[in-house]
Amino acid sequence: MNSSIAGLEKADAFLLVGTQPRVEAAIVNARIRKTVLAKQAKVGYVGPEADLNYEHQHLGTGPDTLLEIAERRHPFSSVLLNAKNPAIIVGAGLFERKDKDAIFSALETIAKYADAVRPDWNGFNVLLLKAAQAAALDLGLVPESENSIESAKFVYLMGADDVNLEKVPADAFVVYQGHHGDRGSRLFGDARDDWKIIRALSEVAGVKLPYDTLGAIRSRIKTVAPNILNIDEREPATFSFSIKPESTKKMDSAPFGTAVDNFYMTDSITRASKIMAQCSALLLKK
Incomplete structure (x- = not known):
């Protein structure tokens, strides 16, 4: 609001x-x-x-x-x-x-x-x-195309439990990262801290992120969307x-x-x- x-x-x-x-x-x-x-x-x-x-x-x-x-x-x-x-x-x-x-x-x-x-x-x-939709928008996380998921070969669902799974192509490789009780959890079985999963994935993909601690992540967030870290304050x-x-x-x-x-x-x-x-x-x- x-x-x-x-x-x-x-x-x-x-x-x-x-x-x-x-x-x-x-x-x-x-x-x-x-x-x-x-x-x-x-x-x-x-x-x-x-x-x-x-x-x-x-x-x-x-x-x-x-x-x-x-x-x-x-x-x-x-x-x-x-x-x-x-x-x-x-x-x-x-x-x-x-x-x-x-x-x-x-x-x-x-x-x-x-x-x-x-x-x-x-x-x-x-x-x-x-x-977390507002936070995602603050970070600039928006789809390039409304229909991008329908032609995707790799789908990474980051806590996105509201995605219409019927639109995901049958031959797409799907990774789900989120709460164990969500509908998409049947697609992904291991449990780790969210940021550690992303950090490990970046290294495997050859684009290693420079974050090894939660403090380092928060430091980066502070430069991108500082209002996310102001837990006890409301940014005007x-x-x-x-x-x-x-x-x-x-x-x-x-x-x-x-x-x-x-x-x-x-x-x-x-x-x-x-x-x-x-x-x-x-x-x-x-």
Whole structure:
């Protein structure tokens, strides 16, 4: 959260786009609910029908509504314009859409006219779903191509338990490095500290990394992404437009989907829980 989770309580208007915080991030949702009850903050939601556990306006289901808001043709546009601290929360599921550049271009327009990003307030937030994803982005770990895994001959899954294994080619050599309870653990059986695995692999590959201790690794991280080492501190959010390069593509009319299909089966811990399995079975019956 660029505004910080606690900072959400300073907002007086929320625009939720393609995200259902109640099932994606319960703590974030609790903060929004607290703000709605305490300050009567307005909440506009764009996405499929959902029970967010607080009063909100269901503005629409997809890009058409978002475009109306961006072009100030929607009644909720005036709510954002009149808000002192508007907060926009974007769901990570939007990154999976082919029209994501056009969507973020519209979101940029909204953030600009609503003055959601300024020196004293940063109300533009992307709600990520995957553990350590923010840190990976800080380190610059991004795929060169969206379809690179489909043509890969060697796949190294570094704690990536959310990868669609059906897309991995049958003839690819797969290495999985992660928690023993994750779904991908059946692909890799030895247990060592993560950094030692990478260090040993680099030597075998002929590109030996100059790290022999945890301290040396942290020293390198400090030069690449120092905020990762500030465990007891929160680095102030910095933000500059453009969010995405200006897009000439049009948004697809397909409505936004649901990022979390089964609230009770979202990670290795819940998938191994008998109680969560029972809750999941009841959910599927509905």
